[in-house]
Amino acid sequence: MSAASQVPSGADLKTRFTPSLIIGLVIVGFWLLVALFGPALAPHLESDIVTDMSYAPAGEVGLLGSDYLGRDVFSRLLYGARMTMGLALLVTLLSFSLGVILGFIAAISGRWIDGLMSRINDALMAFPSIILALIVMSALGTSLMIMIATVAIIDSTRVFRLSRALAMDISVMDFVDVARSRGESLWWITVREILPNTLAPLAAEFGIRFTFAILFISALSFLGLGVQPPAADWGVMVKENLQGLLFGSAAALMPAASVASLTVGVNLIVDWFLSRLGGDVSQELMN
Amino acid sequence: MSAVIDIQDLWVEARSSGGSFQPIVEGVTVSVYPGEVVALIGESGSGKTTTALSAMAYSKPGCRIVGGSITLNGRDLLKLDQEERRQLRGREAAYVAQSAAAAFNPAIRVGDQVIESTAIHQLMPRDDALREAVKLYQRLDLPDPERLSSRYPHQVSGGQLQRLMAAMAMSSSPALLILDEPTTALDVTTQISVLSAFKDLIRGQNTAAIYVTHDLAVVAQIADRIVVMQNGKVMEAGATEQIISRPENAYTQTLMAAVRPPPKSISVEGEGSDQTDDETIVSVDSITAGYGRTETKIVLQDVSVAVPRGKVVGVIGESGCGKSTLARVIAGLLPQRSGEIYHHGQALPHVARRRTRSVLKNIQIVFQMPDVAINPRHRVREILGRPLDLFIGLSASARESRIDELLELVELPTSYKTRLPGELSGGEKQRINLARALAAEPEVILCDEVTSALDTVVGKAIIDLLKKLQANLGVAYLFISHDLSTVASFADHVVVLYAGRVVEQGPLASVLAPPFHPYTRLLLNSVPELRTDWLDGVVASKAHLDHLGQAVDSSKVGCPFFNRCAVAVNDVCNRRDVPLRQMAQGHTVACHLELDALRE
């Protein structure tokens, strides 16, 4: 019934594998393998034009047919996995580093600094993400670097808010006071006392932000602001081949389905994580 | 009239560490009628809480109900689905847990949490619910009821939180109320008003109540019937009067025999030796401290306390009187507004980080809640190793064997080194807390309610351990507690704190014997006695009835105890500064009354 006894121990974790978690792990594991080894196994390069036939049906040209330029959809899908997931991972790592560090600083520093940082963050969060990205990128240009930085910063506002709240909750706990009474430095208190207790919720948030980054990058690519042709990205692939839908081509559907399945897979894992975090007997009883 | 809750032949199993299921409740039968209080008593692990929780069709994780029937308001709970059970919790049956701190979300204002179940079940509009909540606060004797709702849990003291939790349970007027050790963590004076508030509410709303506790004296005041449990079985059940005066079962008889006498009747040998001869380790001189930036919240006023080498100084007072604040000021966690803290006569910087390593080493603090006082992500080795690294500095192998020694010192197996706090019981966690403080080899340990969150048996073991360590290591304690019996069994010198001021202090024997400060007298008279009519008698007596209900008044003029004092002199006590009266050697009382009046 206590706060601390809610923290799952190692043995506990093992016994609680659920079917939806396993499905999630299988999906994500599959896409990770594809991202790692796919390009090596792809029959063609992402930019190779293998046929002069646009939107060739599946089976006739390659495994999944050809796209609007006659490139192999299957190969591009494999390359796209690496590009899309790699970019999303990079963006999420960046946004997490930024968000967690700033969030923790806000939480443990005085009222004045915290107030300032939180107001700036609120202001950034007030804009719809995609509009903000459009404004920034139309001002600064559409290079890959700028896109990564923009998406990471926008994403980090969410991470900031969460990590600040988590660190605030933990910093009023007695064990933090014990550390202070030993004369520990702020660095030690943050890294050794607070951070370990925020890892589980942060990990869940990581999954959420990762899928968000995939969708965000795909959306930007779809608008022509993200990954530039001929590089294959799932969002780019959907955009390029939208016309093909009229001819019954699956060239746009395959990458869309890939994004969807990866999102579902990550969310299944995140849900499992979140369900492991909640639940206090007395709270449950009181509701 | 039919029973509100009828539990027949209940069997509950729990998964043991081996993975197989073992019975923890075996064939228990309990029923409760409207307006009736049935107490479940027994040691921890006897299945009291498990039985009580089953009355709302709840089983703890890892437990399952395997047999029997549970009928609440005529419906068989075991046949309901998850959603129907959820519907009934909070609305038809409400639960008040032992540890309020763990039940409150630190990020949500208390008012919103108190009216949560009303809001979830949409019983009344938010504003009405909040108004009702204020009434409940008043009935439960909570200070500043109008503004309480807008505070956050960490801004409210532990005892206040406990009462807030009762308010939370009562807010939706449930038919069945389950109280799980609800007053164990409360002050005696508060306990009286909470107990009588519970009693009134239960009778007034014709609620059926199950009261889980190990404290027989409390049970005697509130229960109509008692069910005694041991190892998951009912040992004896009967009317309160019968169980208390004529227990038939052998186990019940041992329970009765173990009841601690109230401190009033403890006679301490008045040893003439006073602390003045002993070297003072740590002292605070005229400390004033508070929270917030402005002068609005002064918690401690002009407090002076000295801890001599190897002695136990008990600090007693009700929750919210500033005991923890005092410990936090001494530990350098909360800078004081004025006054000084001395260590061997040397004034200390206000903030821990500015103090020298040797000062930090020699003053250690142990907190009240074992669950939150150790980092749940650190293993025992790391918890004990850190102070060693900081203050002692040992080679890797010496460090390891010192950790073993520390575990042995607090009577835990050395194999616990690799455990996480989640794998320890409450009592074991508290031992780890103590071992961590001992690791620094301090001269004094500030013990803030170290036994309050533990059940009596475990708490007593911790006190015994503290005594042993004091004898063997010569460490001194500033022992903070709201429980007079605990302090009386342990301290050499007692400081009575009221509303952030020292109202009486002196050697234990002098404080426990007349002349008393009126507040000390109230404290002594508030420790429940093992008679069924004790509470009614106390509440009926003018001294309590008129004054106890008053909230603590921390106005700065006159005596802070004025509005609750039975012998207050109007126009004197509330207007003039209180004189400090020297009684015997080292014994002082802050009161306007003359010695003779205090003696009565």
Ligand SMILES: Nc1ncnc2c1ncn2[C@@H]1O[C@H](COP(=O)(O)OP(=O)(O)O)[C@@H](O)[C@H]1O
């Ligand atoms: N962090 C805080 N901010 C504001 N008020 C506080 C804080 N902590 C405690 N208080 C208030 O200070 C008073 C004394 O609290 P405390 O020292 O914890 O009392 P005790 O330990 O005697 O129960 C209480 O009224 C409490 O509500």
Ligand code: SF4
């Ligand atoms: S000074 Fe007056 S009000 Fe205060 S305790 Fe003494 S008699 Fe009571």
Ligand SMILES: [Mg+2]
């Ligand atoms: Mg306290």
